[in-house]
Amino acid sequence: MEIIVSVTGKISAEHGAPVCGLGIGAPGVVDGEKGVVRSSGNLGWENKPLAEDLSAMLGIPVTLANDANAAAYGEYVCGAGKQYNSVVLITLGTGVGSGIVLNGKLYEGNEGAGAELRHEVIRFGGEKCACGRRGCFEAYALATALIKQTKWAMEKDRQSTLWRLCSGDIESVNGKTAFDGAQQGDKTAKQVVSNYLRYLAEGLANIANTFRPEAILIGGGISAQGEKLTIPLQKRVEKLMLGHGRYAPVKVLAATLGNDAGLVGAAMLAKNNSL
Ligand SMILES: [Zn+2]
Incomplete structure (x- = not known):
């Protein structure tokens, strides 16, 4: 202070x-x-x-x-959400964060305790979450969850390009490794990214159905993947959400302001x- x-x-x-x-x-x-x-x-x-x-x-x-x-309000005012009235920001990193702006107003819930979209359950009885429940979005969307999946897949496929990308040191795998491997056409990396996107899409489709914002913005370290992340994610979300994106579209965009x-x-x- x-x-x-x-x-x-x-x-x-x-x-x-x-x-x-x-x-x-x-x-x-x-x-x-x-x-x-x-x-x-x-x-x-x-x-x-x-x-x-x-x-x-x-x-x-x-x-x-x-x-x-x-952060959601910042992106709404002068970041990726500036041309929209209603946006939801999801930040994916070592923690998952979320913020909701509806019709130009920040929605914080009663006494500010709402807008905790990371604790929506996307898999009943699934992975344990820090909040005490199982199967929360956060448990699957965290960068650490992606890293865990990448390492697990590497152990199963010793021939994967992923090994070369981390110079044979599995401990140096980060949130970017699987995306880089997928970009190079590695089958195992593609599978890891695809699974990760599947979980993300389930969570985002729930958000799309609940708020029907004009855009869902993805922030945090993983948003550096840009369209490699947002285009496949958008397609999956459209398939899952009500009306399959035939009306009232919900765009999936990378946030642009970073830590600012x-x-x-x-x-x-x-x-x-x-x-
Ligand atoms: Zn939780």
């Missing part, structure tokens, strides 16, 4: 103008309306009135949102609140 106060002061001095509002995207369950971090494992906070505390230190209004929600999405979104939410 002290660093935030100090940086805010520096920005104000550099621009010769006061900072008129501050937006924060914080990890955990965040009640944006009340400005309270309900619980954040990463920060060790419980019911922390962050907006009020910072506002008292800075003397300006402070707007708070969950970091994934702020949360910053931009938090700033825009603060701007909206101070207007």
